[in-house]
Amino acid sequence: MIELDQLSKTYTQKDGAQVKAVDTVSLKVAEGEICVFLGPSGCGKSTTLKMINRLIAPTSGRVLLNGEDTSSIDEVSLRRHIGYVIQQIGLFPNMSIEENITIVPRLLGWDKKRCRERVMELMAMVAMDPKKFLKRYPRELSGGQQQRIGVIRALAADAPVLLMDEPFGAVDPINRESIQNEFFQMQRQLKKTVIMVSHDIDEAIKLGDQVAIFRAGKLVQFDHPDALLARPKDEFVGAFVGQDHTLKRLLLVRAGDAATTPTTARPDVSLDQALTLMDDQDTRYLTITDADNRAVGYVTRREIRGLSGGAASDKVRPFTINAAPDENLRVVLSKMYKHSTSWMPVIDADGAYLGEVTQDSIASYLSSGRSRGMALAA
Incomplete structure (x- = not known):
C-alpha cells in the first residue's frame, strides 16, 4: 500500500x-x-x-x-x-x-x-x-x-x-x-x-x-x-x-505462542498408567481430555500416589482457570500469580485443549530468540 x-x-x-x-x-x-x-x-x-x-x-x-x-x-x-x-x-x-x-x-x-x-x-x-x-x-x-x-x-x-x-x-x-x-x-x-x-x-x-x-x-x-x-x-x-524490553514483550506474546503440548490421557486411563505418564514427563499433574480433545480436568501425583485400581476419572479435578490462545502473557502471568499456580491449560472458545502454558515455558520462549514477528512472517 x-x-x-x-x-x-x-x-x-x-x-x-x-x-x-x-x-x-x-x-x-x-x-x-x-x-x-x-x-x-x-x-x-x-x-x-x-x-x-x-x-x-x-x-x-x-x-x-x-x-x-x-x-x-x-x-x-x-x-x-x-x-x-x-x-x-x-x-x-x-x-x-x-x-x-x-x-x-x-x-x-x-x-x-x-x-x-x-x-x-x-x-x-x-x-x-x-x-x-x-x-x-x-x-x-x-x-x-x-x-x-x-x-x-x-x-x-x-x-x-x-x-x-x-x-x-x-x-x-x-x-x-x-x-x-x-x-x-x-x-x-x-x-x-x-x-x-x-x-x-x-x-x-x-x-x-x-x-x-x-x-x-x-x-x-x-x-x-x-x-x-x-x-x-x-x-x-x-x-x-x-x-x-523483555518484560514489555509480555504484552505482545500470546499464550498460544508460549504453549507446550504435553501428553494427555482419556478419563478411563488407570491410575497406575496416569502415574507412569507423569513419571515419563516429570510432572506433578496430568491433563485429561475426552475423545473430542476437549479439556475434562487434571489429576495430580499427590492425590493418586499409592492408590491401586480405578480410573483417573475418579480423581479428576475440573479446571478453575485457563488461558485463551490469544491472551497476552501479561494477563496469563497475572492469572497464575492470583491463583498461585505455575501452569494453566490453553483452551480455545470451543473448549478444545491446545496445550499448556507454564512459567517455565514463558521464560523459555522469551529467552529463545523467537518472536511473533518471525511466526507471522512464516
Whole structure:
C-alpha cells in the first residue's frame, strides 16, 4: 500500500552546509497495517511522514501509494485522500464540531445526508453523544474530547491512508490510554493503512504492526514490535526500547505462542498408567481430555500416589482457570500469580485443549530468540 523508496530530504543552511534530515529511507507498509515511526527528537521521523502527503517535498527518492508515484498526483487531491492528525489537533475554532468533522467530505462533494450519516457513525466509535457535542465549538470541549474529534475528522472522508504525527502526545495519561484503545478498536473495524509518529515505545508496541526506529535521519531497524524487543539491532535500539524490553514483550506474546503440548490421557486411563505418564514427563499433574480433545480436568501425583485400581476419572479435578490462545502473557502471568499456580491449560472458545502454558515455558520462549514477528512472517 505505502512504499518509501530511497526517500531523502536535504536542507541547505545559511552557511551553505548541506544537512540530511532524512537519509535514503526505504520501507513498505502493507494495506491495513499500522506502522509507528519511533526515535529521538530531530531524527527525521516527522519529516518522513510529511513527505508522504507532500507537505514537505522530497529531495530525492519516491513515495508510492498502491504502486503509484505520489509526485504525479495533484497535491490537493493527494491530501484530500489521506487523513492527517497532528498533536496540536488543529480544529477550526470558528466551526462547529460537525463542520470540523465534515470539512473534507464537503470539499469532496458529499451531500448533507451522507455527511450526517458518517458523522453519526464516527461519533459512536468514540462514545460521544452527537446530540450533545455536534453543535458545540472546539473551545467548549476538553483536550481529550478535542483529540477524539481530530482523529475522527481524519477518518471522515473514509480515506484508505491515515498519517498521525504524535496524535496523543499532548493528552494526559488517562485520556491517552482511553483514546489509544478507541483508536485501536476503530482500526480493527476500518482497517486503514496508518503511519504514526511517536516518541513513546509503549505506545508503539501497543498499536504498531511494524515499528521503524530512526536515528539521525537514517532508518536503523524496521521490524515487528516483538522482534524489535527480542532482537534490538544495536546498542542504540536496545537503549531506546529500554532495559525492561523483555518484560514489555509480555504484552505482545500470546499464550498460544508460549504453549507446550504435553501428553494427555482419556478419563478411563488407570491410575497406575496416569502415574507412569507423569513419571515419563516429570510432572506433578496430568491433563485429561475426552475423545473430542476437549479439556475434562487434571489429576495430580499427590492425590493418586499409592492408590491401586480405578480410573483417573475418579480423581479428576475440573479446571478453575485457563488461558485463551490469544491472551497476552501479561494477563496469563497475572492469572497464575492470583491463583498461585505455575501452569494453566490453553483452551480455545470451543473448549478444545491446545496445550499448556507454564512459567517455565514463558521464560523459555522469551529467552529463545523467537518472536511473533518471525511466526507471522512464516
